[in-house]
Amino acid sequence: MSAIPSMNAELEPALQLHQIQRRFNGKTVLDGISLTIPQGELFGLLGPSGSGKTTLIKLMTGIDQADGGSVRMLGEPIPQLKMLQAFGYMAQADALYNELTGKQNLAFFGALFGLKGEQLQARIQAVAALVELTDHLGKPVGAYSGGMKRRLSLAAALLHEPRLLVLDEPTVGIDPVLRRSVWAELSTLSKQGVTIIVTTHVMDEAEKCNRLGMIRDGKLIAVDTPEAIIAEAGVATIEEAFIALGQQQAVRSGTGATR
Amino acid sequence: MRIRALAIRIILQFIKDKRTLALLFLAPLLVLSLMKLVFDGQAISPDIGTVDLPEAYIGGLSNANAAIIEYDSADEAQQALRENNLDAVIQIGANGPAITLEGSDPSMNKAILLLIQNTLQAKASSIAPAVTYLHGGPDMAPFDSFGPVLIGFFSFFFVFLLAGVSFLRERTSGTLERLLASPIRRSEVVLGYLAGFGLFTLVQSMLIAWYSIHVLGMYMAGQIGYVLLINLLLSLTALTLGTLLSSFASNEFQIIQFIPIVIVPQAFFSGLFNLDAMNPWLQKISNAMPLFYGADAMQGIMIRGEGWSDFQIDVYVLIGFSLLFALLNVLALKKHRRM
Numbered sequence: 287m288s289a290i291p292s293m294n295a296e297l298e299p300a301l302q303l304h305q306i307q308r309r310f311n312g313k314t315v316l317d318g319i320s321l322t323i324p325q326g327e328l329f330g331l332l333g334p335s336g337s338g339k340t341t342l343i344k345l346m347t348g349i350d351q352a353d354g355g356s357v358r359m360l361g362e363p364i365p366q367l368k369m370l371q372a373f374g375y376m377a378q379a380d381a382l383y384n385e386l387t388g389k390q391n392l393a394f395f396g397a398l399f400g401l402k403g404e405q406l407q408a409r410i411q412a413v414a415a416l417v418e419l420t421d422h423l424g425k426p427v428g429a430y431s432g433g434m435k436r437r438l439s440l441a442a443a444l445l446h447e448p449r450l451l452v453l454d455e456p457t458v459g460i461d462p463v464l465r466r467s468v469w470a471e472l473s474t475l476s477k478q479g480v481t482i483i484v485t486t487h488v489m490d491e492a493e494k495c496n497r498l499g500m501i502r503d504g505k506l507i508a509v510d511t512p513e514a515i516i517a518e519a520g521v522a523t524i525e526e527a528f529i530a531l532g533q534q535q536a537v538r539s540g541t542g543a544t545r
Numbered sequence: 546m547r548i549r550a551l552a553i554r555i556i557l558q559f560i561k562d563k564r565t566l567a568l569l570f571l572a573p574l575l576v577l578s579l580m581k582l583v584f585d586g587q588a589i590s591p592d593i594g595t596v597d598l599p600e601a602y603i604g605g606l607s608n609a610n611a612a613i614i615e616y617d618s619a620d621e622a623q624q625a626l627r628e629n630n631l632d633a634v635i636q637i638g639a640n641g642p643a644i645t646l647e648g649s650d651p652s653m654n655k656a657i658l659l660l661i662q663n664t665l666q667a668k669a670s671s672i673a674p675a676v677t678y679l680h681g682g683p684d685m686a687p688f689d690s691f692g693p694v695l696i697g698f699f700s701f702f703f704v705f706l707l708a709g710v711s712f713l714r715e716r717t718s719g720t721l722e723r724l725l726a727s728p729i730r731r732s733e734v735v736l737g738y739l740a741g742f743g744l745f746t747l748v749q750s751m752l753i754a755w756y757s758i759h760v761l762g763m764y765m766a767g768q769i770g771y772v773l774l775i776n777l778l779l780s781l782t783a784l785t786l787g788t789l790l791s792s793f794a795s796n797e798f799q800i801i802q803f804i805p806i807v808i809v810p811q812a813f814f815s816g817l818f819n820l821d822a823m824n825p826w827l828q829k830i831s832n833a834m835p836l837f838y839g840a841d842a843m844q845g846i847m848i849r850g851e852g853w854s855d856f857q858i859d860v861y862v863l864i865g866f867s868l869l870f871a872l873l874n875v876l877a878l879k880k881h882r883r884m
Contacts, residue, residue: 349726351883365884367728375726379719383554385561390554397550398727426561442723 298361300325300450300481301346307354308341308504315341317504319355323483323497325449328476330495331485332528338504339485340378343454346483347375359450371399373450374443378458380435384428388419388438391427392445399446413441416471433464440468444475451475453484457491469494489525498524500531507535547729551737552744555711559745569707569749573699574756580695581761584688589656594622596636605664611657633657680849681764689764693772693843694816696757700776701783701836702808704746708787709800712738716881717796725882731875738788739781739871746780766850772843775856778863779839785870786835792877811836816844838862 301323308316316338323329333339344350345357348365359369382391392410396402401409414420417437427435436456443451456472457465469491476482476496484495492498493512500508500515508515508531512524519527559566592612595603596619607613614631616622622634626645632653634645644661646654681689715721724734754772757763765772790807794800814820814831817840831837842859845851 347726348884349722349882365882367730367884370726370728373726375723377719377722377726379722381719381723383558383720385558386554390557394550394554395723395727398547398724398729400546400728402546 298325298358299323300327300360301483302358303346303355304357305355306342306345306352306357308338308345308350309353315504316345316352319501319504319506321499321506321509323481325360325481326476326479328472328482328494328496329484330492330498331483331501332487332489332492332498332524333485333501334487337501339501340454342501343452343483343485347373347452349375371446372448373452374446374448376439376443376451376453376456378454380439382427382435382438382442385426387424387426388414388430389423391438392423392442395442396445401446409445409447413444416444416474417441418467433460436460436464436468440471448480450481451483453482455485455487457486457488465491489523489528492524500528502532502535505535507531547733548737548740551729551734552740555738555741556744559741565707569703569745570752573703573749573753576699577692577695577753577757577761580692581688581763584686584691589653591632591653591657591660592630593657594625594631594634596622596634598635598637598642602635602664606660609660609664611660633661635661680766685764685848688761690844690848691817692757692761692763693847694840696753696763696772697776697779697836697839697843698812698815698817700746700750700753700780701811701839704742704749704780704783705787705808706800706804708738708742708784709791709794709803710797711742712788713791713794713797713800716791721881725878731878731882734878735785735788735871735874739784742784743781746784747777750776750780763847765847767846767852771846771851771853771856775839775842775846775859775863778860778867779835781867782835782839782863782870785867785874789870789874789877792874792880810834815840835863835866838866 299322301321303319303321306316306319307314319342331339331342341350345352346359348357348359348369351365357364360372362369362372383394386394389410392413393406396406396409410423411420414423417440419434419437419441422430422434427438430438440453440456443453451472453472457468460468465488472482472484473494484491486492495512497509497511498515499506508518508527510518515531516522516524516527519530521527521530590610590612592614593606594614594616595606596616598615603613603615614625616625616634619634619636622631622636623645625631626634626647629647632647636643636645642665644658646657648654676683715724725731750773754769754776758765758769758772786807790803791800794803810830811834814834815836820828820831838859842851842856845856845859849855
């Protein structure tokens with residue numbers, strides 16, 4: 287019984303969203319979103335602040351639950367407690383314990399995912415090496431620079447070797463050099479077959495994704511490769527495409543046309 | 546496993562935060578010491594002016610720890626009273642002795658009246674009743690009487706504050722979100738917090754009880770094990786209540802706002818003040834306050850030397866409060882993750 291889903295899980299999409307609705311206090315934040323993300327894809331969610339990106343991310347991971355529609359992760363319906371083991375999550379905030387050392391932070395988050403003993407130590411060393419923090423593991427995180435915290439936060443999300451990585455604005459507020467290094471790591475992981483979903487509102491980052499989903503006012507207004515989106519909008523850059531598609535959307539739905 | 550990881554993390558964080566450790570362990574000792582100094586000072590020694598008082602009475606009053614200043618005229622004595630040099634004046638008038646009190650301090654008024662009464666009585670009557678104490682004794686100071694309540698109150702107060710702020714910080718720093726993005730159960734989060742904080746509240750309870758009884762010399766008729774048990778249960782109630790209420794605060798300042806609403810009323814109803822004079826239905830409010838049960842048991846054990854059968858109801862109620870708050874906390878976490 288358990289063998290069949292796991293065999294199928296290889297073929298199942300990483301995420302499958304069907305007609306997602308989410309309301310807060312009577313206000314519709316996400317409206318009729320359907321989206322399929324195959325395994326191994328580097329998928330970017332693009333949209334202005336307040337467009338519903340973070341809400342969508344939380345629905346994709348099962349931290350939050352939709353008011354309507356369904357979400358499946360690797361073929362399993364979510365929210366489901368055991369599926370929280372399947373992905374790595376990095377929120378906008380660094381979400382680290384400043385009093386503790388880098389290693390203590392990683393050990394704690396590793397233990398939450400059931401890692402222990404030698405296996406835990408091996409994984410801590412592996413992820414620390416990946417984000418180049420091996421020499422700083424003994425320092426309290428409070429003494430880390432902003433970039434080091436960001437990298438440690440990413441390392442914590444990778445500890446349990448998730449097949450799906452969900453990152454909410456991983457490069458917000460960090461310098462260009464570090465941004466490049468974070469994206470280099472994401473590309474490496476993507477090539478290893480890890481599915482990555484990343485939100486951003488930095489347009490040049492969007493171009494590095496395999497596919498992009500553009501979200502505006504709670505609606506998914508376009509899903510395609512960056513090149514195809516630019517071509518369809520008949521413009522030169524992602525940024526222009528985003529603005530053009532946003533205006534079309536506003537005219538079509540008859541709302542916000544004057545904005 | 547996850548509960549243990551969470552508990553260990555909290556303990557590690559605590560050990561690194563020296564200032565918070567000091568607040569938890571030293572602040573209650575400091576406040577208790579100050580309370581002891583304030584309420585357990587030397588016996589009040591009033592300055593009493595006398596006019597034409599017979600020698601026998603003056604001797605009696607001096608023996609009873611009053612400073613006697615004799616005046617030649619009533620006017621002089623009244624003048625000294627007005628200038629705040631005296632607490633009372635006794636003079637022999639046409640209708641027997643007359644006492645004028647300075648009057649602005651009720652406790653001083655009572656002390657003087659009692660003192661004069663005792664002195665006059667000793668002279669007048671030969672039948673002095675034999676006084677024995679069922680609990681306590683003639684040397685029991687006010688501090689001994691409400692000290693047990695204070696022990697409970699300070700454990701409760703500091704643990705409430707720390708637990709509330711820690712859990713809030715978990716939320717505002719985003720680590721709660723990360724915690725809940727792992728396969729940890731909501732109940733495991735609450736239990737982990739209980740375990741991690743529980744260790745420190747245990748140490749705190751032992752320290753406060755030991756210090757009060759052995760260093761401050763608080764009156765203690767019962768068993769110290771019982772005192773520790775009640776204190777620990779009170780701390781656990783504070784811990785679960787603090788973490789629960791932190792769900793309804795969006796920053797540290799809002800946690801502070803809970804103090805006048807949640808902590809101060811409990812202090813009033815916990816036995817620091819005598820509630821017998823209060824409207825009976827108002828007295829019932831105390832039944833909803835955890836500190837009331839803790840204080841009741843603490844006073845029973847420390848002053849009346851009560852045993853298990855006398856205070857077990859308090860124990861059950863405190864455990865009930867803790868369970869209720871912990872359960873509500875598990876539900877409150879639903880706000881952050883639906884499952």
